[in-house]
Amino acid sequence: MRRSLRPRPDASAETKPEPTKPTQTKIPAPVLRFGVIFLILSLFSTLWSLASPLMSIPDEPAHTVKAAAVARGQFLGTSGQNQGEQLLVVVPKYIADTGALTCFAFKVNVTADCSPGLNADERQPTPGGTSAGNYNPLYYLVAGLPSRILSGEPAIYAMRILSGLLCSLFLAAMLFATTQFANRRWPVVAAGIAVTPMVLYLCGSINPNALEIVTTSAVFVNLCLVLENVRDLSRVRFNIVVVGVSAAVLANTRALSLLWLALAVIAALLTVPARDLLLLVKDKLVLAMTALIAVAAACGLLWLKSSNTLASLLGTPSAVTPEQAFGTMLERTFDIAASYVAQLGWLDTNGPTGVFYWWACLTGALMVTAVSVKAWRPRLGFIVLFAATILIPPILQAQVVSELGYIWQGRYLLPVVVPMLLAAGLALRSHPFPDTVFAKRIAAWTIGLTAAAHTAVFANALRRYGVGTFSEANWGDMFGATKWEPPLGWLPLTIVYLGVTALAGFLLYRQLSASQARIEEPLKAEASLR
Template identity: 30%
Template sequence: MTSRSHRQAHPAHPARPADPQAPDAPPSRGLWSPRVFLFSFLAFLCYTTGLSLLTPLHGSPDEPVHEIYGYQVVTGNIPLESERVLAPRYLRSGAPDCWRTTRSQTAWCSPPISSDATLREMGTSAVNYPPLYYALTHQPLRFLSGAAALWAVRLCSALLFSLLAAFGVSAFAAGLPHRLESFIALTVLTPAFFTFAGFSNPQSLEIGAALAMAGCLIPLLRPLPPRETARRWIAGGCAALLLIMARPVGPYWAIAMCLLLAGVFGRERVRTYIRTRAFAIFMALCAAGCLAWLAWTRISTIYGPTPTEVTNDGWSALTLRLLGNFRYYMHETIGTGGWRSVTTSVPVTVLYWVVLFAVVAAAWRWGQRRHRLSIALAFISLPLSAILMNTLVLSRTTFPIWQGRYGFPFLFPLFWVCVAVIATSGRRRTNISGALARATSTLFFLATVDITVRMAWRFYAGITTAPLWRVLTDTPPHALIGAALAIAVAGTYLVLTWRSTRRCADSCLPVI
């Protein structure tokens, strides 16, 4: 008996802690949750497809430009030597020039999408974009024509986004200690987050990859078993590689997210991670992505069109011009459609920002000093990053090339960091977390109803000329189905969130 007790008290091979700050690491739940992945994938796919059906073809910003460039990618005509290229006629047949800048004009003025695949000269401003997104989503342009080809491209884009975003959500949820914060994390993804997922736009890949990277790496804020930690670094590196190769500004968002996480992790945890082989693999994947990005940037600069030099007005003037659009940026973060021609209503936008501020305030209240400093610096860096990006491209344009949606690959992972800080604060805040989960899910539902109705009103009935009831009579059936699909997803998630918060309030077991 004595010998057995002695062996239990002094094991021959003690388990190595996953982190020096927390010797008792929790048991591993795996890198991701298949059930959460499946639920999130179906929800994301239905929601983004709904918004896609609701929006007229070519009705998303610069959609024809990306489709024309995508055709060049899938037919092997890159790198381009000119902005003028040969592309099928149907890619411009439904151009929305007649309505995109006039709120009193509906999309019915656009000519119908033809099936004429005759090649003619067209212009595209995406000549320097990395080709990865287009190679993954624009293959239908090789086999189909007309509206069928354009709808197929949108579906491929929605599938790509949904796969990446759902993996990020499932990895994030599996790494959190409590269920309530998982629901908060899902509903801080505002309707605007999905606006460009179901269209021909490389932000589909960019935002999805950013969420996948964040979902893998943010849970490393808390100690995890060595095997799971290693898998998260490797999976996060793969997502970072996709993020870097998504758009010309991809590397900047990957670097910004790494700096944010380094500050949130703290010095001791960073020192622990950088000594591991998995972190070395993560850095190698990021380096590979940066090298590919640099190579493509060099090639496209050599063979692409020579940029027109313009006068640089300076950082101060640029800052004032960006601040002048701040009110719209607030709307665009919550919900927007078309060429900024429809947004969520002011009450919904303000209420949503109040709840988002409450999430940040809760993280500030319960987080440690390093968490507060990192979150503050991250929010400060958003306008600075806008100025930086504009400075880098001022040789190509005479206006600030910045919109609120450009910050989504960093802004929403930043909100997720706040949610993770709340979940790992060491104190169960069931009442507060439950209230935040209910508030975010309720506002997500209200914002979804608001933006979908206003999109149908703007695109098909005339938001400034027709009464609201005309939405039901003037909106085409496929658009009504799209609006109903998005609202159904938001309503279903609202019901599930409220039921789950009640169960969590009645149970003391913080399980997922």
């Protein structure tokens, strides 16, 4: 037997420990997903903040003055006690002068270069008027902060961007929640339809209307997710907190915010059996968030009563009777629906006509499909919000028509319209999503056309303020004869916007085309929704 010539390893070498490799911290998939959603939404809101001329968004001068005043500790202004009279506050002069920048309002052929601009050096305290002078100060505390650091136009843009980041945070919480359902694809589809160009446009403004929309939506979707997991609440601790924080912020946003909060909560609770609600009272975090909501709602109600917020609404008295106003607003139901999609500026900058037709097809198909669900309970939330969408404008307008005339705008109802469309998607989540190649092609085309529609609205708004909107097409003037340019230029902004919409569309398609095996949470039985 031959002895091996291979040398024996040294014993010390056998016991010598291998060098340790540095541990790599991997970001959890849910955290990464939320971060990506927030980043994309922040880019959308920031691009809209830059693309819209200063004070081109409805009531933005009033909200800008209010935000600057609240940031300086003036939560209320002084008034002559007459209905609709603007309240006076003391703000830097460049803030008080923002009302003079609206020379293009209501004039589609007047470009934004008519604006005199703002002098950043004029920071001396000056009285300024605002119709939002006695609104709840919570939103304005955040939006007004940049005016304490910056001055002139940079301060206004920074206020817009910060407001957009705040709104994007709650909107991301809503979109993220749609990806957490057991069968997430129908809710994701509904979210893609519900986030219209108008929603993103308002997020890039100084206006609490956007915060109303996103917080109401976040409350509704996250509460529905909590209720779906009511037998295992440990899986949705984050969503319970989102419901509490979103509701607390919503309750202190605008005069009608408490109504939107009540509708969102009722619509969500109706989708589950009453016996399941008893399981919520056994959870300490649920009770803590419920207490937070109760305190916040009480504070919001107290502010409404003590500050007389509704007294600052602007309008002209009318001889129209409440009954006539109710009937008129009921007939205008589909007319005001344009504001849900893309009615920008001072109601003078509509998106391309094809965009409205496209969203009419999307929303109509989604709503008809939702109401056709066999099980009755999943439909209840959608039905309640749909009825509110039809009836609230006539009812509220009838209450004030004699004193203020017709003041209702479609964007006021977006805090109900967006949750309504989301409720339609949630009603379908017990039904299988088609996985055929043909269905995936339909999804790809639908997402692509929706991304194109978003970009078309963005580019059309830039054309309106850059060269004006006339009866003849004048897109060629955008490449050499623009009278007004946004920061960074209209073409770079449009290209970036197109890129962001393409990225968002790609990620949305991945969510819809993923096989059921790749979905983290198992599909629950339809009986759990009844």
